[in-house]
Amino acid sequence: MSVTMQDHWYPVALASGLRRSARDTLLLGRAIRVALDDGGAPVVTAEGRALPVQVKFGHVWTTLGVPAGDVFDIPEADQPGRRLVEVGSVKVRCSPLRAVENFLDIAHFPFVHTDVLGSEPHTEVERYEVEIRDDVDEVWATKVKFFQPQAARSAQGGITTEYMYRVPGPTCSVLYKTCPPRPGEWDVITLFVQPLTETTCEVWPWMALFDDDSTMTEMIHFQQLIFLQDRSILENQLPALLPLDPGREIPTRADMLSIAYRRWLKRHGYTFGAQLVAA
């Protein structure tokens, strides 16, 4: 039986942010309630029915269907010495799939995150490698390089940053990027997206960084600033749904990862938030 979007795990709350009073929210268009039981463990229900729950990466995860396994792993995040940053959530009026695609995009850095993640005239995206890893059923991009004026809160001046991108689920992405204070290691930055409706989502960024100098507030603020810049794009794309069929939008070579992501979504029928017929 094929796995549908219903069968995947989705973030629905920060575990540390749960209170006795329930959080009423949506998942794939359905009303759900996130609460704590008498023992202080998170409980998620849909119309009174208890849903599977896992707590991972500081978030409460649930699913409406039958998951094939646990929430995916990020082995690097377990390395000692990393600071785990719970950014919190940002609600965005866009398709959950558009939010992920934007996270996988490098070429917008000089124009959307000007003088932070990119700057003119350093706009070129060199060829990188993209593959769909069939053994784990994930989309990967490697050998992505980009010049950045201030790659992270901990970066001093401009550097060429190397990136790897990983899509372990239809609305989740993990980014590995050069770690300024620790050459040889990768900072881990994730975008966990809770699909509310086909055109609204709640985005939960989470990070596992080597950074001994910045305060937690500074790291959260840096990521918030970046994501709010992205939001001004995401809420102004037409159509709101992500087109999976060619014709409605014209990609270029820098978009190889976005092309692979769209193909992978279409192949699996992960179409909540997608537009299928070229308009």
Next chain:
Amino acid sequence: MSSNWTPVALSQDVLPGMAIPAHLQDQDLVVWRSATGRIAAWHDRCPHRGMRLSHGFVRGEFLSCIYHGWRYGEDGQCRKIPAHPELAPPAAIKVPRFAVCESAGVVWVAPEGETSEPVDLPGFRGFRSVAVNAAADQVARDVAGQGHLGGCDVVMLVQPLPGGDCGLHVLVADGCADAQLDALSHAIEALRRRLEQGVAA
């Protein structure tokens, strides 16, 4: 009056180097003016990733998308893709355009290929545009035949907007004194309030 042309903005509200959103019926437009003063009205959508071009930026004679900096020339043709500076953009990457012209200080838009001229309004110039939270046909009925406002001779143009609102573009006769124009500003605000309350002007 030629019905093919729609007033979408006042010329004075689109300065050189500016891009603004506008509407032609249900179609979203970007109206922008180049550094040398050329006006253009296009689909408000970059063909690359669907971003609204009205959020973009003008440099010289080009409009660029804010998302990835794709740069478009006056013919709507993509001229540069910053991610691939050496690449000549394919001819297929083109933003659909509308016919546009300026007269009486008003930016007029029509479907591409329109050959007629917009209505001639000699002696008047665009003074103020306001958005009115009322239906265009209702507002048009209310202001029909009204040639005076706040002590000035005026022409009022009503533009339907998506969502049932409308734009009211007020043109004033040449030669009004500053004090008259100040009074006209107040009168336009008062008129808008009346229109939104459904009371005939």
